[in-house]
Amino acid sequence: MSQTSKPVGEEVVKAASALGRTRQIHPAFEGTDDLDPLTARLTTLMRLHPEVTPLRPDNLSGMDSKAKKELLSQFEKVLGLTSAKDAPVIPLS
């Protein structure tokens, strides 16, 4: 007696997103999921703001944690990305 099987994919129904319509990931964020969080953040900042440093994301693999933190500080300073640690409350007005 032969077994019957359904063609692959027949029962796969693509679920609609509960969040809403599909939106495109910006290229600066592509491929960063597998990186550690600091490297991922620096990679996106370097792609979005190449004017801040002559270094490129490829250079990050040769940098230690201290050098990466210094590079992040450079981005924060140039782009004015003030940390909220000095402003822990969002004011009403």
Add this chain to the structure above:
Amino acid sequence: MPVLRDGIILPDHLELLERHGGKVALGQLAPLSRDVAKLELKVKWWNEVPGRTKKDLRSERDSTWDWVVMLGEIRQRGSRGHAWGVFTDDGKCQGAIIYETGLVSALDESQATVVCWRIASAPKNRSHLCNGFGYRGVGTGLIKLACLHSHLAGLGGRLTLDGHKGDRALGWYLNLGFQEVSNPEDDIIELELSPESARSLLSKLPGVS
């Protein structure tokens, strides 16, 4: 204070205004948990509006939102997905937001933005449902949070969301500085906060220039 895995530090409180008495109160910002989504946002929110039954509240667009499912979905977006609640001293969730960083801007496709997928204040905070109770400033505070996150992530404060034609919220978004960008579906209007408008919205936050 919420320190994200990528080192971004977000504020841990936002100021709210008590409708009854007019005092300024602090709401604590914390990650939105599955339990809060399931028990408060889906159930308690709709049972705690004085003088209103669940049936009365069916016309509110978010009365059918399934926050548990949406929370599950945003968590699948990895480090780009974020969900926050704002909690008062009595432990009650006064509002919630779900947003995602690193998507393509609607105003300028070469730029990245934060997309606000969902935002809501507890129904008892809505003046058209329940005047004289609850808190003001919940929604604006959560928009500022997402806008600030966009700024700190290097996205210029850009914030994008979908509004619905005829909704009260549409005028509120425009007053906050959002501009209409497109009309992707019949009843949907896509809105975005530009870097210039974001700077204006965040101008009262120390250090944001």
